[in-house]
Amino acid sequence: xxxxxxxxxxxxxxxxxxxxxxxxxxxxxxxxxxxxxxxxxxxxxxxxxxxxxxxxxxxxxxxxxxxxxxxxxxxxxxxxxxxxxxxxxxxxxxxxxxxxxxxxxxxxxxxxxxxxxxxxxxxxxxxxxxxxxxxxxxxxxxxxxxxxxxxxxxxxxxxxxxxxxxx
Amino acid sequence: xxxxxxxxxxxxxxxxxxxxxxxxxxxxxxxxxxxxxxxxxxxxxxxxxxxxxxxxxxxxxxxxxxxxxxxxxxxxxxxxxxxxxxxxxxxxxxxxxxxxxxxxxxxxxxxxxxxxxxxxxxxxxxxxxxxxxxxxxxxxxxxxxxxxxxxxxxxxxxxxxxxxxxxxxxxxxxxxxxxxxxxxxxxxxxxxxxxxxxxxxxxxxxxxxxxxxxxxxxxxxxxxxxxxxxxxxxxxx
Numbered sequence: 202x203x204x205x206x207x208x209x210x211x212x213x214x215x216x217x218x219x220x221x222x223x224x225x226x227x228x229x230x231x232x233x234x235x236x237x238x239x240x241x242x243x244x245x246x247x248x249x250x251x252x253x254x255x256x257x258x259x260x261x262x263x264x265x266x267x268x269x270x271x272x273x274x275x276x277x278x279x280x281x282x283x284x285x286x287x288x289x290x291x292x293x294x295x296x297x298x299x300x301x302x303x304x305x306x307x308x309x310x311x312x313x314x315x316x317x318x319x320x321x322x323x324x325x326x327x328x329x330x331x332x333x334x335x336x337x338x339x340x341x342x343x344x345x346x347x348x349x350x351x352x353x354x355x356x357x358x359x360x361x362x363x364x365x366x367x368x
Numbered sequence: 369x370x371x372x373x374x375x376x377x378x379x380x381x382x383x384x385x386x387x388x389x390x391x392x393x394x395x396x397x398x399x400x401x402x403x404x405x406x407x408x409x410x411x412x413x414x415x416x417x418x419x420x421x422x423x424x425x426x427x428x429x430x431x432x433x434x435x436x437x438x439x440x441x442x443x444x445x446x447x448x449x450x451x452x453x454x455x456x457x458x459x460x461x462x463x464x465x466x467x468x469x470x471x472x473x474x475x476x477x478x479x480x481x482x483x484x485x486x487x488x489x490x491x492x493x494x495x496x497x498x499x500x501x502x503x504x505x506x507x508x509x510x511x512x513x514x515x516x517x518x519x520x521x522x523x524x525x526x527x528x529x530x531x532x533x534x535x536x537x538x539x540x541x542x543x544x545x546x547x548x549x550x551x552x553x554x555x556x557x558x559x560x561x562x563x564x565x566x567x568x569x570x571x572x573x574x575x576x577x578x579x580x581x582x583x584x585x586x587x588x589x590x591x592x593x594x595x596x597x598x599x600x601x602x603x604x605x
Contacts, residue, residue, distance in 0.1 A: 293590055295561075296561035296562075296565075296588065297588045297589055297590045297591075297594075298588055298589070299587075299588070300588075301561060301562065301565055301586060301588040301594055302586045302587075302588070304561065304562035305481075305562050305565060305566040305569065305586060306566075307481070307562060308479060308481045308482050309482070313478075313479030355559070
């Protein structure tokens with residue numbers, strides 16, 4: 202070694218950010234009155250996300266304020282794709298903000314998933330994952346279980362562990 | 369130190385008063401303030417606060433008093449907060465936590481949130497007995513304190529306001545809401561938040577009633593119970 206620089210400086214110098222995909226299968230069409238309480242929560246909860254500490258980005262459909270119109274994983278499956286500075290920021294928003302009220306009532310609106318429906322993975326800072334990338338990570342989690350490439354809250358891996366895969 | 373030894377440290381009445389005072393503030397407490405709160409001399413308070421820290425019941429840090437820094441600002445003051453670690457002793461040995469974690473994990477997998485909420489609501493109602501819904505926020509404070517929630521009143525229009533001082537002294541305004549510093553289900557609530565926080569809200573709805581003068585509502589925030597109890601707004605119709 203003639204240099205102390207890492208082999209992949211661009212990769213190693215870049216701070217990582219945490220991406221998150223969640224799928225939710227609607228029990229009724231989104232304009233059904235039984236889903237209305239969920240729809241009413243969309244704007245305030247999305248606004249809370251946008252203002253939450255550590256929030257970086259979330260997917261929205263062009264011309265709207267949310268992603269509920271996008272159905273890349275099935276006609277009745279809504280997706281939630283976002284990027285956060287770290288695991289703690291996402292956890293605090295998901296479970297220690299107005300978002301928890303929507304989570305509490307999930308069984309009134311969404312079908313229970315037998316397979317994993319939430320996946321987390323590290324992305325380079327500034328990267329905006331697309332739906333294809335996100336669904337690929339979820340497929341990886343479902344096929345192989347939690348790993349540095351695709352994991353969950355209960356089985357989190359660090360950005361360092363994820364880097365060691367590609368480094 | 370084993371849990372039983374840590375708990376035994378609280379047998380000393382001065383130590384226990386100091387511990388309870390620090391815990392009730394929900395923020396860092398200096399030696400002078402703790403001494404005043406427990407009505408003992410500062411040097412005695414300092415000694416016992418450090419014993420509580422050694423036992424792992426409190427955590428200590430140092431903080432410069434407001435507005436002063438650099439040379440001449442003096443030494444930073446020592447401050448204390450409750451340690452995050454849980455201590456419990458059961459004789460004979462019991463392990464309800466493992467049972468709770470396994471049951472919660474199974475309930476999460478099975479998606480039986482609504483059945484759990486219903487069971488919790490019924491338990492809350494049973495705890496209330498045949499009585500009417502909780503009459504006011506003072507009574508709600510008593511009920512919540514008895515169940516370990518460590519409630520404190522919040523005053524003013526904005527129940528979400530993070531005033532940081534717990535609002536429990538020097539304010540003449542009537543409380544408009546009650547928040548809780550402690551989650552009695554903390555360990556399982558951290559692992560299965562929607563499931564267990566939903567259970568907790570249903571339990572409190574059963575305990576306080578949903579059609580009386582006070583109402584429990586989910587309003588999660590970092591570091592506290594996810595529920596706020598408010599005076600109902602629809603008393604005038």
